[in-house]
Amino acid sequence: MLIKRNLLTLWVLLLLFVSGSATKWNLFKRTPDAQEGDVRLTGSQSTSEGRVEVYHDGKWGTVCDDGWDMAEAQVACRQLHFPGAKSVVEGKEYGQASGPIWLDDITCKGTENRLITCGFKSWGVTDCTHKEDVGVICDSDTNVTMSNSTHSLDHSASLSDDLGQIFHSGDGCDFQITVQSATGNKWEDGTPEMLETKICAHRMIVSQFPFFSTLMGMTSITVNVSQSCQPHFTSFIRYLYTRKIDVTFSSAQCIHWMASTFGVKQLMEDTGRVFTKILPEDTSFHTQVSLHKYAVETEDLVLQENCIQYLAWNYENLTRSSAWPHLSVEVIGALLARSDLVVPDEYFVLQTVESWILEKGNSSSLETQAELLGLIRFPMIPAEKLYDLESNSSLYSTHENMYRENMLKALQFNVLLFSNLQTNPKFNKEDDDYHPRIYTSNPWSTVMDPFKKTVTKPVRAQYPSYNRRMQYDNGYNYRYHQPTVSPYIQTTTTSFSTPVHNSMIFQSNKAQWEANVFKNQHECSNHGLRCESVPVARLVPRSHLSQSNVLFRNRLLLMCQGKYICQVQDFKDNLAYIALNGTQVLAYPCTDDQYIYRFVVRPEYV
Ligand SMILES: *[C@@H]1O[C@H](CO)[C@@H](O)[C@H](O)[C@H]1NC(C)=O
Ligand SMILES: *[C@@H]1O[C@H](CO)[C@@H](O)[C@H](O)[C@H]1NC(C)=O
Ligand SMILES: *[C@@H]1O[C@H](CO)[C@@H](O)[C@H](O)[C@H]1NC(C)=O
Ligand SMILES: *[C@@H]1O[C@H](CO)[C@@H](O)[C@H](O)[C@H]1NC(C)=O
Ligand SMILES: *[C@@H]1O[C@H](CO)[C@@H](O)[C@H](O)[C@H]1NC(C)=O
Ligand SMILES: *[C@@H]1O[C@H](CO)[C@@H](O)[C@H](O)[C@H]1NC(C)=O
Ligand SMILES: *[C@@H]1O[C@H](CO)[C@@H](O)[C@H](O)[C@H]1NC(C)=O
Numbered sequence: 001m002l003i004k005r006n007l008l009t010l011w012v013l014l015l016l017f018v019s020g021s022a023t024k025w026n027l028f029k030r031t032p033d034a035q036e037g038d039v040r041l042t043g044s045q046s047t048s049e050g051r052v053e054v055y056h057d058g059k060w061g062t063v064c065d066d067g068w069d070m071a072e073a074q075v076a077c078r079q080l081h082f083p084g085a086k087s088v089v090e091g092k093e094y095g096q097a098s099g100p101i102w103l104d105d106i107t108c109k110g111t112e113n114r115l116i117t118c119g120f121k122s123w124g125v126t127d128c129t130h131k132e133d134v135g136v137i138c139d140s141d142t143n144v145t146m147s148n149s150t151h152s153l154d155h156s157a158s159l160s161d162d163l164g165q166i167f168h169s170g171d172g173c174d175f176q177i178t179v180q181s182a183t184g185n186k187w188e189d190g191t192p193e194m195l196e197t198k199i200c201a202h203r204m205i206v207s208q209f210p211f212f213s214t215l216m217g218m219t220s221i222t223v224n225v226s227q228s229c230q231p232h233f234t235s236f237i238r239y240l241y242t243r244k245i246d247v248t249f250s251s252a253q254c255i256h257w258m259a260s261t262f263g264v265k266q267l268m269e270d271t272g273r274v275f276t277k278i279l280p281e282d283t284s285f286h287t288q289v290s291l292h293k294y295a296v297e298t299e300d301l302v303l304q305e306n307c308i309q310y311l312a313w314n315y316e317n318l319t320r321s322s323a324w325p326h327l328s329v330e331v332i333g334a335l336l337a338r339s340d341l342v343v344p345d346e347y348f349v350l351q352t353v354e355s356w357i358l359e360k361g362n363s364s365s366l367e368t369q370a371e372l373l374g375l376i377r378f379p380m381i382p383a384e385k386l387y388d389l390e391s392n393s394s395l396y397s398t399h400e401n402m403y404r405e406n407m408l409k410a411l412q413f414n415v416l417l418f419s420n421l422q423t424n425p426k427f428n429k430e431d432d433d434y435h436p437r438i439y440t441s442n443p444w445s446t447v448m449d450p451f452k453k454t455v456t457k458p459v460r461a462q463y464p465s466y467n468r469r470m471q472y473d474n475g476y477n478y479r480y481h482q483p484t485v486s487p488y489i490q491t492t493t494t495s496f497s498t499p500v501h502n503s504m505i506f507q508s509n510k511a512q513w514e515a516n517v518f519k520n521q522h523e524c525s526n527h528g529l530r531c532e533s534v535p536v537a538r539l540v541p542r543s544h545l546s547q548s549n550v551l552f553r554n555r556l557l558l559m560c561q562g563k564y565i566c567q568v569q570d571f572k573d574n575l576a577y578i579a580l581n582g583t584q585v586l587a588y589p590c591t592d593d594q595y596i597y598r599f600v601v602r603p604e605y606v
Contacts, residue, residue, distance in 0.1 A: 034060070035532060037116040039079050041136065043094025049137040051091035052076055054102045054115060056123055061102035062091060063115075064128035071110035072118065074302075077138035079114050084139045084269045091133030101126045101133070111305050113587075139266065163241040166202070173200035175212075176220035177237065181227040195227065199234060205241050210263035223262075229254035239267060247274050253294060260298055272303050279310045280564045280588050285323035292331060308334050310588060312341045313557075313565040319352045325359040329368055332356060336375035339432070340568055342557065344441035346380035354395050369395070370402055377433045378406035379413035383504040386410055409433065414504040418549050418605050429605050436502065436602045438555050438568065443498045444601050450492045450517050450535075451594045492517045494599075500547045501603045512542040515599045517578075535578045539571055539599045551606045557598040560590035567595075 034040075034055040041050030042060075053060045073085035091097065104126035108118035177199045185193040206212040215221050225233055232251050236258045239245040245267070247255055252274045259268035279288055288307050295303035311318050312335050318324060332353065335341060343349050353376065357369050364372075373395065378386075386407060390396055396403050412421065413434065421427045428434075439445065494515045499506045516538045518524045524531035527538075537556050545552075556576040558567040566588040569576045579586045580593045 037114055039076050039115050041080065041138070042097075043091075043135075048082060048139070049089070049094075049135065051094040051097060051133055051135045052115075053097070053099075056100075056102050056116075059099055061100035061124070062097045062130065062133040063106060064101055064104040064126050065090070065132045065134045066128065067105045067107050068134045072106055072108045072115070072134075073136045073138075074110050075108045075112045075118060076115050076136055080138060082138035083266070083273070086137040086139045089135040089137060091135040092131060094135055097130050097133055100124055101128055101130065104128055109305055110302050111309070111587075139269075160242040160244050163205075164238060164244075167205075167238050167241040170200045173202050174219065175201045175203040175206060177201055178220065178222040179230060179233045180222060180224050181230045182224075183227060195230060197230065197233065199237055201237055201240075206237070209240060212262070225258065226254075229257060233258065236262075240264070247271055252278060253291065257294075257298075260300075272300065275303055276306055276587075277589050279307065280560065280566065280590075283317070283321070283563070285311070285318050285321040289323050289327060289331065293328075296330075308338070309340070311335060312338045313568055313587075315341050315343055315352075316348075317564070319355075324352075325356065327356070329364060329372070332372055333375065336372060337432075339435055339437050341437040342440060342565060342568070343437055345382055345385075345439050346377050346437065347382060347385045348441075349437070350376045350381065350389075350393070354393060358394060366398070370399055373399060373402060374406075376406070377435070377437070378410040379433050380436055380439075380502065381410060382502075383410075383414045386414075417505060418503075435604055438557070438600050438602065440557075440598060440600060443496065444502075446494050446496045446513075446515055446599050448492055448494055448515060448517055448597045448599070450519065450597070492519075495542070498601045498603075500545060501550050501605070506547070509547075511545055511601075513539060513599075513601060514542050515539050515597075517597055529575075531575070531577075533577050537571075537576045537578060537597055537599070538574050539576075539601075540574045549605055550603050553602045553604055555600045555602060557600065558586075558590070558595040559598065560588075560595060561592070562596055564588070566590045 036056060038055040040053050040055070040060065041047065042053055044050035052063045054063060055061075069088060070085060073088050077083075077085040102123055103115070103120045106115070106118050106120040108115070112118050179197045179199065180194045182192045183195050187193055203212075212221075232254045235245055236255060243266075245255065247270075252271055256268060256271040256275070259265075259271060275291055278291070282288060288310055292304060292307035292311070295301075295307060308331070311331070315335060336349070336353065341349065350373075353372055357364060357372065381389075389403060389407060393403065409426070412424070412427075416424075422429075495512065496515070497510045497512045500509050500511045516523075516527070517535055518527070518529070518531060518538065519535045521531060521534060524534065524536065529538075539554050539556070541552075554571050556567075556569045556571065557565050558569075558578070560566040567579065567586050567590075578593075578595070
């Protein structure tokens with residue numbers, strides 16, 4: 001009984017401590033000056049809940065609740081460095097706001113890193129009143145301690161360790177958990193051989209979690225886990241005491257599975273985020289594909305999107321990997337539906353799908369094949385390659401009607417002006433077929449590698465080396481320890497030209513582009529720009545673009561260490577601000593900030 005009472009005290013203390021430490025971190029994180037697109041929570045004592053406000057044009061404003069649900073709340077909370085959102089609440093619970101209502105009809109996928117990268121009407125365009133402001137309660141629970149990560153909870157460590165000690169000693173435990181897993185062998189009578197581990201836990205602790213709370217009439221349970229997860233079960237139960245666990249790349253899927261099976265939501269979400277870090281690690285793509293399968297099974301939409309997005313961005317390498325022929329129809333279909341597929345051109349997409357269908361042999365039905373081929377954007381296939389389809393395409397004879405119909409559509413797109421196309425009832429400019437993916441082949445794209453080792457000219461230091469104060473005054477320069485090297489690296493600039501549109505009609509109608517990467521404010525101001533942060537990439541048309549019915553939705557791709565694409569961004573006012581590894585807004589992690597930049601021009605009819 002004494003132990004129980006101690007435990008209760010510890011538990012309460014732990015909970016108090018957890019919210020306390022989260023608060024401290026937030027204070028620590030707070031930056032003095034708000035930046036465009038920043039988010040804050042107001043009107044509450046707690047830092048982890050409140051009315052949602054967004055900073056724009058020098059003012060904080062609110063968000064209308066039309067379209068706002070958990071996906072949007074997740075994005076807002078993660079932007080504030082909380083692990084996730086707990087619930088959506090009404091903003092007026094935190095007092096009524098007065099300033100502008102900045103965002104309305106907001107739609108996030110849930111994977112975005114900043115609220116303002118989600119879709120919304122337009123700044124300040126709304127039919128809402130402040131009665132409809134949104135609020136949110138973020139999850140301020142402890143973080144998962146990842147192996148090799150420096151983010152451990154130092155403050156609560158001793159308390160947490162005490163609880164861990166209680167679990168470890170088993171003193172006063174009153175709930176027996178037997179963990180079984182099949183070894184894969186069978187006894188002579190045909191029953192499977194089972195490996196068994198017994199763990200003694202405390203009812204009061206484990207009953208906090210839904211799965212165990214329903215069993216509280218009992219004194220013991222038996223659970224089945226797979227053999228590969230068995231070694232991690234003890235640390236999983238320990239987590240229920242301490243809220244701390246080491247998640248490694250190899251244990252992440254197991255821990256996620258246990259967390260979801262036994263209803264430990266927080267751990268599930270935290271481990272889900274570890275997955276994002278794993279994705280770039282496996283160049284064979286088997287991990288990404290298996291994680292996606294797992295995400296489908298567990299109906300984890302965020303993880304599904306995370307995996308598919310990675311595969312879409314790295315599609316070219318995926319098609320060369322050993323995982324490619326084994327992809328399911330669903331995965332191929334999901335990839336082909338996306339406009340952020342990064343590929344040399346649309347003909348490449350067709351070739352890869354044809355090769356996948358041929359490898360799958362008869363296991364995919366003709367209907368399935370036709371459905372997949374129907375996702376090819378034929379009008380986007382470079383015109384000169386269209387004419388070769390009949391002779392080069394291995395599936396042409398099998399699906400002749402489908403090919404002919406789509407080739408006709410593509411030819412019309414290439415020979416008719418937009419205004420003439422519009423009179424055709426079959427032409428719908430919203431149709432995906434008329435929208436480019438991210439095409440990296442000539443002439444649509446150019447690559448820049450600012451870190452390429454070229455002859456570097458040591459320039460005399462801007463600041464004399466004896467002037468230490470100066471070196472530390474400038475936030476940017478203190479990293480340069482060698483005073484003889486100028487902090488001002490030469491601007492990286494490239495020029496190239498593209499047609500103003502990818503319809504053949506515009507073939508000789510060129511647009512000139514200039515691409516730059518500015519690494520510091522000095523370079524920005526040399527170009528008459530005030531950059532919000534550096535580095536920043538810029539892609540500007542050098543001449544006036546005369547086609548009023550063509551809009552450019554250009555993209556910047558960041559390739560990490562020349563190996564995988566870790567980020568795809570759009571340009572706002574011709575600029576794309578680059579995330580550094582520390583700022584946590586990269587879609588997939590990159591251990592150094594040495595990206596290769598790829599600029600992609602994407603014209604669309606409007
Ligand atoms: C969780 O950990 C991340 C780093 O992995 C950190 O940036 C964030 O502030 C932590 N969250 C909370 C609520 O402390
Ligand atoms: C992570 O830690 C393990 C040992 O704890 C070490 O072997 C491994 O090299 C580390 N990985 C990285 C990326 O630091
Ligand atoms: C665990 O698996 C074994 C063999 O597959 C089965 O006989 C047993 O009923 C299962 N136990 C539970 C609790 O599901
Ligand atoms: C595949 O289909 C073709 C005809 O469509 C047939 O001749 C062939 O035997 C089939 N192959 C397999 C492995 O089923
Ligand atoms: C089609 O095949 C011919 C002959 O093999 C080849 O020269 C041509 O480049 C191919 N066309 C395309 C678009 O690959
Ligand atoms: C793809 O694979 C090749 C060779 O394995 C590698 O050089 C390249 O960096 C990879 N990544 C991308 C995005 O092409
Ligand atoms: C960012 O990358 C640099 C260089 O590899 C590294 O020294 C630094 O610790 C990284 N920062 C974070 C927050 O991971």
